[in-house]
Amino acid sequence: MIFNDDLGLIHHYMPSCRLGCDKLPALKPSLRRYKHTRMALKSTIYKADCQIADMDRGYYQPHNLTIALHPSETEERMMVRLLAFVLNAHELLQFSKGLSADDEPDLWQKSLSDDIEVWIDVGMPDEKRIRKASNRADKAMVYTYGGRNTVWWNQMQNKLDRFKNLTVINLPKETTDQLAPLIKRTMQLQVSIQDGQIWIGDDLHTAHIVPEVWLI
DSSP states (O other): OEEETTTTEEEOOOGGGOOOGGGSOOOOHHHHHHHHHHHHOOOEEEEEEEEEEETTTTEEEEEEEEEEEOTTOOHHHHHHHHHHHHHTOOTTEEEOOGGGOTTSOSEEEEOTTOOEEEEEEESOOOHHHHHHHHHHEEEEEEEEESTTHHHHHHHHHHHHTTOTTEEEEEEOHHHHGGGGGGOOSEEEEEEEEETTEEEEEOSSOEEEEOOEEEEO
């Protein structure tokens, strides 16, 4: 949230809006300076060395991940993206440009022929975006999180039943809060998955995550 003294208003910048600064109205000189400063911001790079033992899928592999934290993205959202990766880990699964590209998901898995096998969005996408994901990919997934997502789900639930290849997973706020002590620029993580539950930790902390399946 940015308070603008020149215009006397409050401007909200939401990561999920995917709008660039060129959508703003004509700006006074001081605001143009702010605009250029914000556009110059670069993503912060995090590294995560994940040793994954997924007993539900019989998948046991290490993954050395590079995760770009977008300037408008919170660390919580970044860690939800990381959780989405480890839950669907595959040699072809990768992080996309994410918030930097409107036409790409947060993660996707493409075949060798460039077909989209898995499309994963994080947050609270609208119906139009979910329809796009369902039409373009063999499997579409949404990982939603945070305290306001129940309102989003109440509004969206009846609209999503028609997407037969869609899965919606909720990560409750009290579980994603457990990830905060794990956040470092370089992370060494052990991940165990069994009976739909996740244990993810380093040498000092372990988070126990129990995702809620809202739609499958």
